Amino acid sequence: MKKLSKSDHLKIYSYMLKIRRFEERSAQLYGMGHIGGFCHLYIGQEAVVVGVLMTIKKNDSVVTTYRDHGHMLARGLKPKKIMAELTGRADGYSSGKGGSMHMFSKENNFYGGHGIVGAQVPIGTGIAFTHKYNGDKNICRTYIGDGAMNNGQVFEAFNLAALWNLPVLYIIENNKYGMGTSVDRAAAGSHLYKRGEAFGINGEIVDGMNVYSVIKAAEKAGDYVRAGKGPYILEVQTYRYRGHSMSDPAKYRTKDELEEYKNSDPIEIVRDEILKKKIATKNEMDKINKEIIEEIKLAAEFALNSKFPSKEELYTDVYI
């Protein structure tokens, strides 16, 4: 693993914190009725996407599930335009027509935001196919929830990716529950990444609560895929603090379980590391936190002041 610079450490901390504060604000706006529909928060899983972010090249592609706010922030998308989308406003990334689950940014090579469990996996494989077809040496990172690992199209995609040696890195975010069903109750066999073995796809388990473990694994896996060795699978063990969506009270798990994970909070791990390495002082880090809170507050204000889409917008973007 490449040595992380001082600014790398602070970038990691800032991004993770930004995602956390953004999601907390989203929960608040949901409670106030400004965000509707389904809203899946990323709190607890920040180390996964930020760890992977540290290994991404500009022209690489990313595609993910509906738990996508953190992914978009990590891909460099603007919090205010994400929040405007969540609140269904004209300034949102999809002009208010996609919502929480369906957000895209072509200029950032971010291909969604997909609401159907598993659908993003063949799609991400197809984006990787395009990278290979064009011979551009870029790769596609395709995120998969643990629930989708029981979905047939995922294995069809694995087979195609291995068969055609496609530059796709599959990242399973195993947060232990597919909605209310624990992985143990949904998936036969042992580790999820091992399901790639049948297709000759290598993979490994990664500690997703520790961003440094994620960076190390993602870097190695990214290099492997970029070298033209075909697909690879990372099964990142993580945990979502909140329910599946805003309407889920998460009664299927114990408070003790949740507390246990909160005690190894991914952001605290980074904070401790920064303090230990004397990269920044407590005061400096509190300042970063305050700045982020302010940025997210402004994003929320921007969203709530943004106009709703015009009537004409209903009929645009059906065809081009």
Add this chain to the structure above:
Amino acid sequence: MSTEILMPALSPTMTEGNLTKWLVNEGQEIKAGDVIAEIETDKATMEVEAVDEGFIEKLLYKEGDQNIPVNKPIALISAEKNSKAKSINKKIETTLKNAKQDLNEKEESNPISNEVSMHISKDQITMRQAIRDTIAEEMRKDKKVFILGEEVAEYQGAYKVTQGLLDEFGKKRVIDTPISEHGFTGLAVGAAFKGLIPIVEFMTFNFSMQAIDQIINSAAKTLYMSGGQINCPIVFRGPNGAAAQVAAQHSQDFSSWYAHVPGLKVVAPSTPLNAKGLLREAIRDPNPVIFLENEILYGLKGEVASDENFTIPFGRANIAKEGKDTTLVTYSIMLHKSLEAAKILQDKYNLDIEVIDLQSLRPIDSETIINSVMKTNRIITVEESWPFASVGSEIVNLVQKNAFDYLDAPIIKVNSADVPMPYSSELEKLYLPQIDDIVKAVKEVNYI
């Protein structure tokens, strides 16, 4: 005593075949299971094995003979060697004469079914060639275009539509997939999001049901969900509807299923000419297009435009026959049955029928339909799909809303029976709309 070896039916839709090669000679002894000939069908070149044992007495066709009807004797076997009895010779000559006569007659008859007759001329091309040529022409022009599907490359296409493409474009652009419709359709959608132009061949549209989530939830909706950022330039094509006796799971017409979906465009060619024009338009369209072919029409010959930029804009119907008494609105294979019905109605009842070939189902050319109804005051829809919520149902709505006062009779929809497709050929005939059904409907709205 001689035994006849008959031209075998080697595929569900085969009505005739070409004798490409004899692997036995006259006088040769054969055993059951010996390969005796190679026959070219509408789909592939197949080996024919002997079922009976004996000596090849006479080969009734020579290598290279074409369009030999199914069930015609192609050779005679005798139980004994050197069987030269006069009676047998006479029989051979008669059989041979009849066979030759059949061959000549065949050139005059129809390629579709006993019910539908079309003019065939040698310099015209088949629907299958028209589709292949268009794919090849567009692939030559644009490196982003590629084709994938089951058996499209090395096998040369399950229905020979992609014949020769692998040789010309190589395996990077002509790609055999495993039997994974959900997976390869999603992959193609992802490739289209990223800027390529995939042509997805479904061996039949029945198998697109395995992939329908990717077609509707991903291909059709992402432009909208992304606020116009990510379009999906893709063509889904393959045979749709009934072939011949392939029964319930392989005979469904999906036109109204896909035409229901905003974000998709849906077209259904009926001739080599519009197949070329519509397919080129489909490949060049930046939106997802469902291109519904018909297996029985693959062998249909017709003229095509020689211009390599000839396209037919979507949303434009073709008035296949002008008339003033009743309008028939149809598409795909039912165009030919409708034209045949129009001929009968003219001859027997002196009714001048207007036949509209929709070509494009979404967008639909409502203007042409409405104008025609305003002229004829009677309209019948003819389509192969089930009747409930069919394309015809939508046309009924269009007409009652826009030309209510012009109607002199209720609108009749001619559809397939509202049951799963049966296997038996007799029941299959009852299931599908026939020329008689169209004639009957037209008579009914003319109160005859």
